[in-house]
Amino acid sequence: MKKDIILAGVGGQGILSIAAVIDYAALSLGYNVKQAEVHGMSQRGGAVQSHLRISSTRIYSDLIPLMGADLIISVEPLESLRYLPYLQPEGWVFTSRDCFKNISNYPDEDELFQQISQLPNKIAVDAEKLAREAGSVKASNMVMLGVAAPFLGIEIENLKLAIESIFTDKGQKIIDINLRSFDAGLACSREI
Amino acid sequence: MGNLLLLGAEAIARAAIDAGISGIYAYPGTPSTEITSYVQNDPEALQQGIRSNWSANEKTAYEAALGMSFVGKRAMVCMKHVGLNVAADAFINSAITGVNGGLVLVVADDPSMHSSQNEQDSRFFGKFAMIPVLEPANQQEAYDAVFHGFELSEKFQLPVMLRVTTRLSHSRSGIIRKAALHQKNLALPVDPMQFMLLPAYARKYYHQLIEIQSDLEEASEASPFNQLQINKPGSTGVLACGLAYNYLMENISEKLSDYNILKIAQYPLPRKLVEKLFKNSSKVLILEEGYPLYEELLRGFLPNEKSIPIEGRLDHVVSREGELNPDNVAMALGIKKNTTAGKEMVLTSRPPSLCQGCSHHDVFDALNAALADVENSQVFADIGCYTLGALPPYNAVNTCVDMGASITMAKGAADGGFRPAVAVIGDSTFTHSGMTGLLDAVNDGSPITLIISDNSTTAMTGGQNSSGTGKLKEICLGIGVEEAHIRMLEPLGKNHDYNMQVLREEFAYDGVSVIIAQRECIQTQLRRKKTEKKDEPLVRNCKH
Structure with a gap:
């Protein structure tokens, strides 16, 4: 068992919560985990990424080598393309279709989605819409986790238990919204 | 697998609490901030009354930590690399006075300048002050290095620097805790003039600091943090400092038998171990996360025909600037060609910006x-x-x-x-x-x-x-x-x-x-x- 995952988004979009859930599930299964994060200046509305590595054997580097990642999970479509040099040729890209336009020169949406559609292995979903239907637009990160879930090498049940644990301080209502969002994402993935 | 998933910064904080500090002093600075905030939010630290409020700047933080050491307690002081410039006066002179209670200075460097205005290498400061420096390769080693640092500090009566970089500070991994130690009792310095740097005293203490250098080197030779593996005499040797060891192992863990490796996580540089590495290798690649500090030293100023070839940042086998990563280390080892060539994506950049409503x-x-x-x-x-x-x-x-x-x-x-x-x-x-x-x-x-x-x-x-x-x-x-x-x-x-x-x-x-x-x-x-x-x-x- 070895998965190298790049998480991508814009500061404040909740990619570290996705990481926290996967970390928790992986640790509970006895896997080794390393997860490099971005703190500080870049968090102010800038592009952020996290290198998440899970393995049944010892992990040395905190960073994933170029062309080494199995998956890219992105909460924003432009950001899903930023780390492609890290993806294996056969790797998968899971991205939200919700553009976060806090820059004046944001690319043309049609061209952007055209580029994404040309990737060999990808799933792009309307994560915010699904999250809103599940109870809160804030849970679009859990939609994206749900989309990627069948590719993580971790049982769905373990991921759900991890969501319950990670959000336990926030109360049952928040847990349920996040679980419903996760399920909505998972359903998109299973349709394909 | 460890029982706690912590950032490198948090592992250092956890270890400081477990090692019985009475106070932690710091001014916030990326990538060092999370050390102190962890202590501020830890229930055990709160219960034990560990002092942890923010200081006005790094110099006031350092001096307060030195004062806590003066009365016999263990203290930690944390800052980013440029913060040490601010605290340098207190820091350099504290190597002359020495310490009473253990004093560990954590400096978090930021190679590649993710959130900083330069990428200065704090190991220079450690060498300048002539004190032991620890440079852990991973989160568990960072945790263990705090305990080791306090022991060294009290053994040699010197401040000890724990040097980390952004990648270690801001990356999570599992940590196994040690048994927690109690805080120390108040105990004034045995020599009432230890902290009195009038020139007559200062000359004496500076002389003592010079005298003790060979002992510090001996400690490095015997340190469990430094490990020499001669796997194949006559093959390529690699001297890997701190985090560089991870990138090395990422690339060669399956062909270890082809390389001789000296892993360094405690300075001063252990001379005998370095000699053994050089004697058993046909050439040596030096991997340092930061400036080519020891590479320059090992090359010497004038060409040395007797030396085996040395590779590193100075001959651009490794990039002269920026942080190491699995790819540039692979290239330095000759394992991988430049894989980014022609693959660079032209994407609209998204720089940080002020929040809406700021x-x-x-x-x-x-x-x-x-x-x-x-x-x-x-x-x-x-x-x-x-x-x-x-x-x-x-x-x-x-x-x-x-x-x-x-x-x-x-x-x-x-x-x-x-x-x-x-x-x-x-x-x-x-x-x-x-x-x-x-x-x-x-x-x-x-x-x-x-x-x-x-x-x-x-x-x-x-x-x-x-x-x-x-x-x-x-x-x-x-x-x-x-x-x-x-x-x-x-x-x-x-x-x-x-x-x-x-x-x-x-x-x-x-x-x-x-x-x-x-x-x-x-x-x-x-x-x-x-x-x-x-x-x-x-x-x-x-x-x-």
């Missing part, structure tokens, strides 16, 4: 409007979120050098005849290193207009308490700024015209003006309101 927006709007008619206007700025005012759409500020430099550079420019000499600084940076510069300006009557963009927090690093909150006007009055030229503004769109007018009036004044533009950081405001909401029912219960 008070700095309104400050820059008013400032730009007030300077619109001034030809060649220049604004001296400082370090914080407002440094982003240098980028579009504002292009409002022209300098960012070091903490507090806005005020003193504006003063120098004013002294040279430049008008209007405008400085922009944040509240936390002002109390960190701006107040003394303002005193210089007042004493000289230098015509500067200082704008303190006061969001009442240390915002850039995540909203830590700012030591001058609510006291800025009184501080400026105390320093001697005339009350008529301390102007209070509320940076909001609706006050734009008034704020611009006030700025223009003060630009025209031929003396020191301070404009305090106060509005709470929207991020801390949001967090404060959330906490208040959470606490509401509790407050109500108390009333019943």
Whole structure:
């Protein structure tokens, strides 16, 4: 068992919560985990990424080598393309279709989605819409986790238990919204 | 697998609590901030009464930690690499006095400058001060190094530096804890003159520091943190310092038998181990996360024909600048060609930007409007979120050098005849290193207009308490700024015209003006309101 995952988004979009859930599930299964994060200046509305590595054997580097990642999970479509040099040729890209336009020169949406559609292995979903239907637009990160879930090498049940644990301080209502969002994402993935 | 998933920074904090510190001192700075915030939020630390509030700057932090060591307690002091420049006076001299209770200085360097203005390598400072330096390769080793650091510090009666970098500080991994130790009892230094650096004493202590160097080297030779593996005499040797070891192993863990490896995590550099590596290798690749400090030393100044070939950053086998990663180390080992060539994506970049609703927006709007008619206007700025005012759409500020430099550079420019000499600084940076510069300006009557963009927090690093909150006007009055030229503004769109007018009036004044533009950081405001909401029912219960 070895998965190298790049998480991508814009500061404040909740990619570290996705990481926290996967970390928790992986640790509970006895896997080794390393997860490099971005703190500080870049968090102010800038592009952020996290290198998440899970393995049944010892992990040395905190960073994933170029062309080494199995998956890219992105909460924003432009950001899903930023780390492609890290993806294996056969790797998968899971991205939200919700553009976060806090820059004046944001690319043309049609061209952007055209580029994404040309990737060999990808799933792009309307994560915010699904999250809103599940109870809160804030849970679009859990939609994206749900989309990627069948590719993580971790049982769905373990991921759900991890969501319950990670959000336990926030109360049952928040847990349920996040679980419903996760399920909505998972359903998109299973349709394909 | 460990039982705790912690950032490298948090692993250091956890270890400090477990190693029985009585206090931790720090000024926030990426990538070191999370060490102190972890202690501040840890229930065990709270229960044990471990002192952990933020200090005004790195120098005050270092001196307070030294004072705690003076009375026999264990203390930790944390800062980012450039913070050590601020604390350097205290740091270098503490190597001469030595310590009483164990003192560990954690310095977090930022190679590749993710959130910094340079990538200086703190190991130089450690070598300069002639003290032991620990440079752990991973999170568990960082945890263990704190215990080891306190033991070394107390054994040799010296401060010990624990050097980490961004990648270790901000990466999580599983940690196994050790049994926690109790805090130390009060115990004054045995020699009452130990901390008295009058020249006559200082000469003696400096001599002792030089004498003890061979013992420090012996400790490095025997340290479990330094490991030599001669796998195949005559093959390539690699000297891997700190984090570099991870990238090395990422590439060669399956062909170990082809390489000789010296893993270094404790300095001074162990001479005998290095000699053995060189004797058994046909060439040696030196991997250092930072400057080529030891590479330069091992190459020597003049060409040495007898030496086996040395590779590293100086001959560009490894890039001369920036952090190491699995790919540039693979290339240095000759395992991988440049895989990025031709694969670079041309993507719109998304640089950091000020948050929507941030008070700095309104400050820059008013400032730009007030300077619109001034030809060649220049604004001296400082370090914080407002440094982003240098980028579009504002292009409002022209300098960012070091903490507090806005005020003193504006003063120098004013002294040279430049008008209007405008400085922009944040509240936390002002109390960190701006107040003394303002005193210089007042004493000289230098015509500067200082704008303190006061969001009442240390915002850039995540909203830590700012030591001058609510006291800025009184501080400026105390320093001697005339009350008529301390102007209070509320940076909001609706006050734009008034704020611009006030700025223009003060630009025209031929003396020191301070404009305090106060509005709470929207991020801390949001967090404060959330906490208040959470606490509401509790407050109500108390009333019943």
